Amino acid sequence: LNTFGAQVLYDFAAEPGNNELSIREGETITITNQNIGGGWIEAKNSKGEVGLVPEDYIEVSAEDDEWDEEWDDVKSSGGYAESEAGEGGAINRGGAHGSSMKIALNNGEVGPVWAYPDYQLDCVVADPKKGSKLYGLKSYIEYQVTPTTTNKPVNHRYKHFDWLYERLLEKFGSAIPIPCLPDKQVAGRFEDEFIKMRMERLQGWMTRMCRHPVISSSEVFQLFLSYKDEKDWKMGKRKAEKDETVGVMVFSTIEPEGLPDLDLIEVEQKCEQFNRFTRAMDDGVKDLLTIGNEHWKRCTGPLPKEYQRIGKAFQNLSSVFTSSGYEGEAALTDALTAAGKTYEEIAQMVAEQPKKDLHFLMETNNEYKGLLGCFPDTVGVHKAAIEKVKEADKLVAAGKITPSDKTTMSKRASTMSYSLQAEMNHFHSNRIYDYNRVMQQYLEQQVKFYEMIAEKLRHAHSRFTTM
Amino acid sequence: LNTFGAQVLYDFAAEPGNNELSIREGETITITNQNIGGGWIEAKNSKGEVGLVPEDYIEVSAEDDEWDEEWDDVKSSGGYAESEAGEGGAINRGGAHGSSMKIALNNGEVGPVWAYPDYQLDCVVADPKKGSKLYGLKSYIEYQVTPTTTNKPVNHRYKHFDWLYERLLEKFGSAIPIPCLPDKQVAGRFEDEFIKMRMERLQGWMTRMCRHPVISSSEVFQLFLSYKDEKDWKMGKRKAEKDETVGVMVFSTIEPEGLPDLDLIEVEQKCEQFNRFTRAMDDGVKDLLTIGNEHWKRCTGPLPKEYQRIGKAFQNLSSVFTSSGYEGEAALTDALTAAGKTYEEIAQMVAEQPKKDLHFLMETNNEYKGLLGCFPDTVGVHKAAIEKVKEADKLVAAGKITPSDKTTMSKRASTMSYSLQAEMNHFHSNRIYDYNRVMQQYLEQQVKFYEMIAEKLRHAHSRFTTM
Numbered sequence: 001l002n003t004f005g006a007q008v009l010y011d012f013a014a015e016p017g018n019n020e021l022s023i024r025e026g027e028t029i030t031i032t033n034q035n036i037g038g039g040w041i042e043a044k045n046s047k048g049e050v051g052l053v054p055e056d057y058i059e060v061s062a063e064d065d066e067w068d069e070e071w072d073d074v075k076s077s078g079g080y081a082e083s084e085a086g087e088g089g090a091i092n093r094g095g096a097h098g099s100s101m102k103i104a105l106n107n108g109e110v111g112p113v114w115a116y117p118d119y120q121l122d123c124v125v126a127d128p129k130k131g132s133k134l135y136g137l138k139s140y141i142e143y144q145v146t147p148t149t150t151n152k153p154v155n156h157r158y159k160h161f162d163w164l165y166e167r168l169l170e171k172f173g174s175a176i177p178i179p180c181l182p183d184k185q186v187a188g189r190f191e192d193e194f195i196k197m198r199m200e201r202l203q204g205w206m207t208r209m210c211r212h213p214v215i216s217s218s219e220v221f222q223l224f225l226s227y228k229d230e231k232d233w234k235m236g237k238r239k240a241e242k243d244e245t246v247g248v249m250v251f252s253t254i255e256p257e258g259l260p261d262l263d264l265i266e267v268e269q270k271c272e273q274f275n276r277f278t279r280a281m282d283d284g285v286k287d288l289l290t291i292g293n294e295h296w297k298r299c300t301g302p303l304p305k306e307y308q309r310i311g312k313a314f315q316n317l318s319s320v321f322t323s324s325g326y327e328g329e330a331a332l333t334d335a336l337t338a339a340g341k342t343y344e345e346i347a348q349m350v351a352e353q354p355k356k357d358l359h360f361l362m363e364t365n366n367e368y369k370g371l372l373g374c375f376p377d378t379v380g381v382h383k384a385a386i387e388k389v390k391e392a393d394k395l396v397a398a399g400k401i402t403p404s405d406k407t408t409m410s411k412r413a414s415t416m417s418y419s420l421q422a423e424m425n426h427f428h429s430n431r432i433y434d435y436n437r438v439m440q441q442y443l444e445q446q447v448k449f450y451e452m453i454a455e456k457l458r459h460a461h462s463r464f465t466t467m
Numbered sequence: 468l469n470t471f472g473a474q475v476l477y478d479f480a481a482e483p484g485n486n487e488l489s490i491r492e493g494e495t496i497t498i499t500n501q502n503i504g505g506g507w508i509e510a511k512n513s514k515g516e517v518g519l520v521p522e523d524y525i526e527v528s529a530e531d532d533e534w535d536e537e538w539d540d541v542k543s544s545g546g547y548a549e550s551e552a553g554e555g556g557a558i559n560r561g562g563a564h565g566s567s568m569k570i571a572l573n574n575g576e577v578g579p580v581w582a583y584p585d586y587q588l589d590c591v592v593a594d595p596k597k598g599s600k601l602y603g604l605k606s607y608i609e610y611q612v613t614p615t616t617t618n619k620p621v622n623h624r625y626k627h628f629d630w631l632y633e634r635l636l637e638k639f640g641s642a643i644p645i646p647c648l649p650d651k652q653v654a655g656r657f658e659d660e661f662i663k664m665r666m667e668r669l670q671g672w673m674t675r676m677c678r679h680p681v682i683s684s685s686e687v688f689q690l691f692l693s694y695k696d697e698k699d700w701k702m703g704k705r706k707a708e709k710d711e712t713v714g715v716m717v718f719s720t721i722e723p724e725g726l727p728d729l730d731l732i733e734v735e736q737k738c739e740q741f742n743r744f745t746r747a748m749d750d751g752v753k754d755l756l757t758i759g760n761e762h763w764k765r766c767t768g769p770l771p772k773e774y775q776r777i778g779k780a781f782q783n784l785s786s787v788f789t790s791s792g793y794e795g796e797a798a799l800t801d802a803l804t805a806a807g808k809t810y811e812e813i814a815q816m817v818a819e820q821p822k823k824d825l826h827f828l829m830e831t832n833n834e835y836k837g838l839l840g841c842f843p844d845t846v847g848v849h850k851a852a853i854e855k856v857k858e859a860d861k862l863v864a865a866g867k868i869t870p871s872d873k874t875t876m877s878k879r880a881s882t883m884s885y886s887l888q889a890e891m892n893h894f895h896s897n898r899i900y901d902y903n904r905v906m907q908q909y910l911e912q913q914v915k916f917y918e919m920i921a922e923k924l925r926h927a928h929s930r931f932t933t934m
Contacts, residue, residue, distance in 0.1 A: 110794045277791050284784040291776050298773060306765060309758050317751040321902075324744050326895040327577045332903055339906060428793040435788075436799055436931045439806060443928035447921050454917035461910035464903045 004031045006043065006058040014051060021051025029058065039191040055139055056194055059159075110428075112259065112421040114213045121210040123147040123225055125203040128195050129155075141195055143202065147210075147225040154227060161202055163237075167220045168209070171246045174381040175254070175419050176214060177374030177427075179367065181205060204367055211430060248381065251412060254419050262414040264386055270417070271379055271386075274424050282372045285365045292362050296354045304347035311343030335463035342460040346453055357445035364438040368431070382420050389413045471498045473510065473525040481518060488518025496525065506658040522606055523661055526626075577895075579723065579888040581680045588677040590614040590692060592670040595662050596622075608662055610669065614677075614692040621694060628669055630704075634687045635676070638713045641848040642721070642886050643681060644841030644894075646834065648672060671834055678897060715848065718879060721886050729881040731853055737884070738846055738853075741891050749839045752832045759829050763821045771814035778810030802930035809927040813920055824912035831905040835898070849887050856880045 008027040014020030021043060023029060032050055033042035043058070044050045124146045132139040146153040161181055169178045182201030210216045220243070223236035245253060318336035321329055392406040401409075475494040481487030488510060490496060499517060500509035510525070511517045591613045599606040613620040628648055636645045649668030677683045687710070690703035712720060785803035788796055859873040868876075 273792055277787070280787045280790060281784075284780070284787045288780045288784060291773075291780050295773055295777065298769070302765070303770075306758075306762055310762065313751070313755045313758050317748075317755060317902075320744070320747045320751045321898075323747060324895055325740055326892070326899075329895075329899065332899050336902070336906065339910065425793070428791055428796075431788075432793075432796065432799050433933060435784075435803070436933045439802065440928060440931045440933065443806065443924050443931070447924045447928060450917045450921035450924065454914050454921060457910050457914045457917065461907060461914060464907045464910070466900060466903045466907065 004034075004060050005029070006031055006060045008053075008058050010057050012053055012057045019051050021045060021049060021053050023053055023057065029053070031058075031060065054191065054194075056141070056191060110425050112256065112418045113425045114422045116213045117217065119149070121147065121149060121216045121225075123206050123210055125199055125206055127153075128199055141198075143199055145206070145225065150226050152226065154225065156224070158198070158202075160224070161205070164220065164224045167240050167243075168215060168218075171218070171220070171243060172215060172250055174248050174378065175250050175416070176212065176423055177371060177378045178215075179205065179208065179371045179374060182367075182370075200363070201367075204363065208367070208371075208430075212426065248385075251415050251419065254415050256415055256418040259418060261410060262417045264389060264410075264413070267414070267417040268383075268386060270421060270424075271382060274375075274420075275379055278372050278375045282369065285369050285372065289362060289365050289369065292358055292365070296358055296362075299354050299358070300351050304351040307343050307347035307350060311340040311347065313340070314343065315340030331463075331465060335460075335465075338463050339460040342456050345456060349449065349452065353445075353449050357442045357449070360438055361442045364434055368434075371427075378423070379420070382416050385409075385413045385416050471501075471527050472496070473498050473527045475520075475525050477524050479520055479524045486519050488512060488516060488520050490520055490524065496520070498525075498527065521658065521661075523608070523658055577892050579726065579885045580892045581889045583680045584684065586616070588614065588616060588683045588692075590673050590677055592666055592673055594620075595666055608665075610666055612673070612692065617693050619693065621692065623691070625665070625669075627691070628672070631687065631691045634707050634710075635682060635685075638685070638687070638710060639682060639717055641715050641845065642717050642883070643679065643890055644838060644845045645682075646672065646675065646838045646841055649834075649837075667830070668834075671830065675834070675838075675897075679893065715852075718882050718886065721882050723882055723885040726885060728877060729884045731856060731877075731880070734881070734884040735850075735853060737888060737891075738849060741842075741887075742846055745839050745842045749836065752836050752839065756829060756832050756836065759825055759832070763825055763829075766821050766825070767818050771818040774810050774814035774817060778807040778814065781807030781810065783807075798930075798932060802927075802932075805930050806927040809923050812923060816916065816919065820912075820916050824909045824916070828905055828909045831901055835901075838894075845890070846887070849883050852876075852880045852883050 006029050008023045008025055008029060011025050012020075012023050014022040021029075023043070023045065027045065029043040029045050031041055032044050034055075036042055036052060039054055039056065040052045041055045041058075042050060043053050125143050126146070127144040128141045129144075130139055131142050140157050142155045142157050144153045145156050158181075165178065165181050172178060182198065182205060209221065215221055220236070220240040223233070223240065227233035227236060314336050318333045318340060321336065322333045389406075389410045392401065392409055395401045396403055396406050473496050475490045475492055475496060478492050479487075479490050481489040488496075490510075490512065494512065496510040496512050498508055498510050501522075503509055503519060506522055507519045508522045508525075509517060510520050592610050593613070594611040595608045596611075597606055598609050607624050609622045609624050611620045612623050625648075632645065632648045639645060649665065649672060676688065682688055687703070687707040690700070690707065694700035694703055781803050785800045785807060788800045788803065856873075856877045859868065859876055862868045863870055863873050
């Protein structure tokens with residue numbers, strides 16, 4: 001059997017004594033045995049070290065055309081059959097604006113805002129299925145993505161999401177912060193845990209993209225959500241890759257409807273304020289994440305152990321009492337045993353609680369950490385444009401540009417400012433919604449948790465008697 | 468001003484840098500300055516080291532007659548005036564059995580049991596008052612002890628309790644385990660904390676003594692609880708000290724009413740079983756105390772700190788959001804601040820909770836630790852007697868004792884066995900009551916605690932909104 005080269009997708013730290021091999025993202029390794037099973041394969045690194053690595057952490061370098069190969073996946077998993085009758089998809093796509101569409105700005109009470117659609121698009125990422133190719137060597141996970149508009153599922157592999165991200169970044173990156181795909185931090189080293197966590201995060205990312213009026217109505221995004229069939233998908237993909245309205249060019253498609261040109265000073269101030277805000281929020285979010293991590297450790301480590309020991313101590317005392325040989329001991333010993341068991345149950349609850357509440361608080365803040373990381377670039381593009389306009393007079397004097405060039409430049413700059421402000425407002429309104437929701441979720445679960453404990457203890461209490 | 472010698476009552480470890488002097492229980496020190504105040508005095512130890520020590524930890528060696536001196540205390544604190552009209556006290560004492568009384572044994576379903584009075588005696592130890600003598604140098608605390616029978620308070624200093632303990636140990640020690648007075652472990656190094664804790668423990672000790680039918684009805688105990696006046700007290704004290712029915716002699720006052728002599732083998736087995744039980748319970752109790760201590764540390768240390776940090780993180784995020792300059796931010800920031808404050812309140816609750824529940828669980832187990840420590844002696848006396856009876860035949864053969872001596876010996880031995888069994892049953896029934904009560908107390912407080920937290924969080928939750 002010949003061997004295959006493979007690309008390492010994520011860092012993986014070998015556990016000592018498990019014949020595992022530590023690998024680093026981007027590293028190229030050679031697969032020496034794919035018949036290990038359990039989600040593991042044997043590989044050799046450039047130093048010649050051989051060991052086991054999780055197959056989800058690597059991607060076999062394939063020789064055939066990526067897209068055709070990929071298409072095979074989609075077909076193989078029945079995605080085609082599903083979307084065969086996908087007229088809805090087509091209709092929906094038809095409804096989407098082309099890449100030369102105009103983006104409107106309304107002047108809401110908070111200032112410029114994007115024109116939001118009447119119907120809020122969303123989608124469901126679900127039902128991860130394992131596929132494989134290259135004679136079973138190369139396995140991958142395919143997720144089912146179902147837009148709420150067509151309600152017709154399409155199938156996508158992680159690399160398709162990654163392709164979409166690249167397109168969105170290229171096209172809208174200068175105007176809209178596009179958060180990275182959730183891939184770098186790997187939740188658990190076990191396959192199922194890993195897939196579940198990644199799906200959850202892809203869902204979060206897609207929902208965020210759906211919520212953005214510019215992105216969700218873009219042709220490439222509509223393609224991703226509701227391609228009609230393989231032909232449609234392939235053509236759409238090639239078209240998107242050829243799209244030339246990318247980078248700063250995207251601003252040419254933005255038209256601040258009936259809004260006057262902006263005063264540059266005012267614009268700069270708004271920029272600065274937003275910069276300060278994102279930096280401060282970034283600190284706050286990171287702070288919360290640090291504390292959350294420590295709390296998670298305590299809740300899953302020492303704390304339940306202690307409740308367990310308390311429970312054991314009560315039960316132990318109970319069994320000592322049982323040995324007294326004294327009549328009428330039973331009521332107390334039963335009650336003590338029950339109380340002991342209750343504290344063992346509480347230990348369990350404490351250990352499992354973070355998954356029910358802290359988890360979502362952490363995920364949301366992780367998402368925002370990523371999102372906030374994108375803003376400096378977006379704001380940077382904008383600042384550069386303003387600087388240019390500031391120099392415009394000199395350039396005109398030096399005959400480097402014509403006065404009408406200058407007019408165009410400042411018109412462009414004020415358009416960028418409007419879109420940046422619209423983007424700020426979009427960010428703020430989403431942030432307010434997201435933090436209200438996640439805090440509700442967190443506190444609701446916390447209340448349930450403490451009520452449950454109180455209930456259990458009330459029951460344990462009722463078993464003791466002092467008549 | 469001349470100096471006084473003083474006895475150290477408890478170990479005291481000096482805190483570095485506070486000019487304090489470490490002293491050990493039993494050590495003799497010299498007081499060099501009594502005008503420090505705040506419960507501290509300056510003293511010199513035998514090595515000539517000088518420093519501050521808490522005045523409650525030492526007792527000045529007095530030259531005058533202890534009892535007269537002590538009597539002054541009682542008068543000075545108005546104890547006399549209180550019990551002047553104390554006819555009730557006199558009557559009650561009259562009702563008590565003299566030291567030559569007979570103690571009855573009834574054969575209940577659990578075996579031999581003491582004859583319990585119809586009315587359960589109890590008393591309240593309260594209202595500690597500070598008195599002083601030797602020109603204000605020597606200060607002491609006087610507690611008010613009020614028996615539920617007469618409801619007439621008498622005053623006693625700790626040393627009076629100690630005197631009572633010595634009498635009870637001397638008189639009943641062979642038949643009844645007399646738990647030590649709570650004095651060695653000092654709760655806090657601050658005067659008030661110390662007094663409060665000691666009073667609480669003296670209350671526990673007195674209640675336990677009151678509950679024992681033999682002790683509570685003894686003349687010396689009745690004297691302590693309800694002496695009529697100084698004369699009565701002095702005479703009673705001297706009489707008690709002259710009492711000759713002490714040690715094993717106490718068994719001569721015990722009469723197993725109409726109960727047959729016991730089979731020694733059976734008796735020995737009962738002894739062994741009880742020995743095993745008390746040892747096992749001693750382990751169980753110590754285990755619970757260890758775990759309780761660790762839990763106490765966590766609840767008052769790292770845990771509240773963490774809740775506090777969570778609360779601060781929420782409030783911090785809230786103030787960042789306030790700086791966004793975005794309209795309609797207020798509802799979220801108010802809710803976030805409230806949630807943050809809630810977690811700070813929870814931190815406070817967590818830190819204060821052990822005083823409300825764990826404290827009593829620990830105290831009860833500490834009390835039992837002490838009580839269990841007394842049993843080996845009591846059982847030992849009993850074993851010795853049995854051994855003696857076993858040798859009796861040889862002794863008769865050797866003409867060392869008469870056959871009638873032997874009959875008396877085995878009669879005595881079986882009386883001792885009956886009283887030991889009565890004592891075991893007394894211990895068991897009290898233990899069952901005490902542990903039911905303390906567990907009820909503990910769990911009730913725990914339920915309140917978790918319900919309170921849930922309630923606070925429910926309120927915090929209600930402030931978030933996602934329309």
